Amino acid sequence: MxxxxxxxxxxxxxxxxxxxxxxxxxxxxxxxxxxxxxxxxxxxxxxxxxxxxxxxxxxxxxxxxxxxxxxxxxxxxxxxxxAPGSADERREVLRWILWDNHKMSSQVGLTRFLMNFLPEEKRPEQVIGFMQGRLKAAYTVLDRRLEGRDWVAAEHCTIADFSCCSYLYYPEPFGFDRADWPNIAAWLDRIAAIDGWQHPYDLMPGRT
Amino acid sequence: MxxxxxxxxxxxxxxxxxxxxxxxxxxxxxxxxxxxxxxxxxxxxxxxxxxxxxxxxxxxxxxxxxxxxxxxxxxxxxxxxxAPGSADERREVLRWILWDNHKMSSQVGLTRFLMNFLPEEKRPEQVIGFMQGRLKAAYTVLDRRLEGRDWVAAEHCTIADFSCCSYLYYPEPFGFDRADWPNIAAWLDRIAAIDGWQHPYDLMPGRT
Missing domain, CATH: 3.40.30.10 (Glutaredoxin)
Structure with missing residues (x-):
């Protein structure tokens, strides 16, 4: 077991x-x-x-x-x-996990759902456009953060990286193009290069 | 100082x-x-x-x-x-703070902004209606949680209560009516009865 x-x-x-x-x-x-x-x-x-x-x-x-x-x-x-290595690092990790929940994963998850998992006639186009604008602001914060850094919250990879990266590996369109965000793109490759990394659709069960 | x-x-x-x-x-x-x-x-x-x-x-x-x-x-x-009193309580406090950031404060804050702080001709009505639907789901979770409980995350008032309650004290309309959510209403009164409580517009500086 x-x-x-x-x-x-x-x-x-x-x-x-x-x-x-x-x-x-x-x-x-x-x-x-x-x-x-x-x-x-x-x-x-x-x-x-x-x-x-x-x-x-x-x-x-x-x-x-x-x-x-x-x-x-x-x-x-x-x-x-x-894991974070000190009290300061723990707070920095928590800070990015909270930011991710507030500004990144929540909004990517919603936008991707509306664009890909609703029937076309039910898609609220104004909501989708609005959310994409907010997501652009979130990508800007993250890309700026990763300028000259390897990892989001510490000198090594932490749970904050796993929190912030997750939705960005999905293939369905939601208004994110790696070509527009070079620091995010390099960081996604860095995480995917960790030994044992798997794509979400390979790691977890789905309906089919 | x-x-x-x-x-x-x-x-x-x-x-x-x-x-x-x-x-x-x-x-x-x-x-x-x-x-x-x-x-x-x-x-x-x-x-x-x-x-x-x-x-x-x-x-x-x-x-x-x-x-x-x-x-x-x-x-x-x-x-x-x-403060939380044990490791289990600490996780429960963090759980509600994360939920608040993801589902409550983030969405109330946005909806209230769109409905009250944008010029009327710029208000995205479809977005506002959509967000109010999502907020109803959030109020449902919180009201159910507070059924038979005094505080969100522990037997005493904690920082999780301060996180979840904050936007609900604002007077501007954003689709929340205390009359619809009796457990939330009683809990808001409970927090406001703590010695020293002040309304946000009295506690913090504004533009006027």
Whole structure:
């Protein structure tokens, strides 16, 4: 039996943050498919696991944790990898994880969903255009941050990198082109070069 | 001279989280007006303080911190108030702060801005309607959480309460009516009953 179980689905960038951390840390883990697209996360059974109706959820030694940022923080301690090294570094890691939740992953996740997983006639075009404008501001902050730096929050790769990068590996269009953001592009290649890296669609189960 | 300086502005719910924490903890603090509405946060001078171009920023003993969640975490340690009491409680507090950044404050802040601080002819009506739908889902999660509980993340009031509540005290319309959410309404009254509580427009400086 696996030490860690991750309730997740392939399309979820939030899940991918935790899956990538588990995989690159060499954890003994297994995914449990959470069928978001068919509404399974809003069913009473899942709400007992996570009242926020979201993936991922991590199960470890009888504990259930949700929110990717909490899971990453927990795993960096329990696995002893990709962790901040000092109190200052811990705050810097948390700062970028919060920024990611507020300005990057939340808005990329939403925009990608609207552009790719809704029937064309139901796509709210004004919302999509508006969100793409906000995302451009987020890419600007991240690209500027990575100017002359290898990693987002420390001198080494940390859980903050896994948080900020996750949605940017997905192939569906959401208004992000690596060619426009050279520092982000180089950093995505740097993470993908870590031994054991896998694409989200290879690392997590999907509907097919 | 004050021990703590908080770069903030009255309309900013993110700033209010930190201001409320400082005030209710009895800290010796002073606000520094950050003129967001006139674009001051995008100027090079402010970007050196916070490359994320956001308020609040806390200054304390030569350290500058940004992201309200990081500031709240720092203050709960340095002031020894409204802090989680165990590792499990710390994770629960972080879980709700992350949820707030992802699903509540970020979306309330945006919706309120679009509905109240843009000229009427520039308001993107489809975006406003869409965001209000998402906010209804967020209020549902929070109201359900507060069913039979006094506080969001622990048996006592913590920084997670200050994070989640902040935007809900503002008077401008953004699609939230206390009458629809009885558990949230009772909890907002509970926080406002803490000795020293002040409304955001009284606690922080504005343009007038």
């Amino acid at each position: 696996a030490d860690y179980k991750l309730h997740c689905f392939a399309e979820s960038g939030h899940s991918y943050k935790a899956a990538l951390m588990l995989e690159l840390s060499g954890a003994n883990w297994e995914p449990v498919f959470a069928d978001f697209m068919n509404g399974a996360l809003r069913q009473p059974e899942y709400l007992e696991t996570n009242e926020m109706a979201e993936a991922p959820v991590l199960e470890h030694k009888g504990t259930k944790l949700s929110q990717s940022g909490v899971i990453l923080d927990y795993l960096s301690t329990s696995l002893g990898k990709f | 004050a021990d703590y300086k908080l770069h903030c502005f009255a309309e900013s719910g993110h700033s209010y989280k930190a201001a409320l924490m400082l005030e209710l903890s009895g800290a010796n603090w002073e606000p520094v007006f950050a003129d967001f509405m006139n674009g001051a946060l995008r100027q090079p001078e402010y970007l050196e303080t916070n490359e994320m171009a956001e308020a609040p920023v806390l200054e304390h003993k030569g350290t500058k911190l940004s992201q309200s969640g990081v500031i709240l975490d720092y203050l709960s340690t340095s002031l020894g108030k409204f």
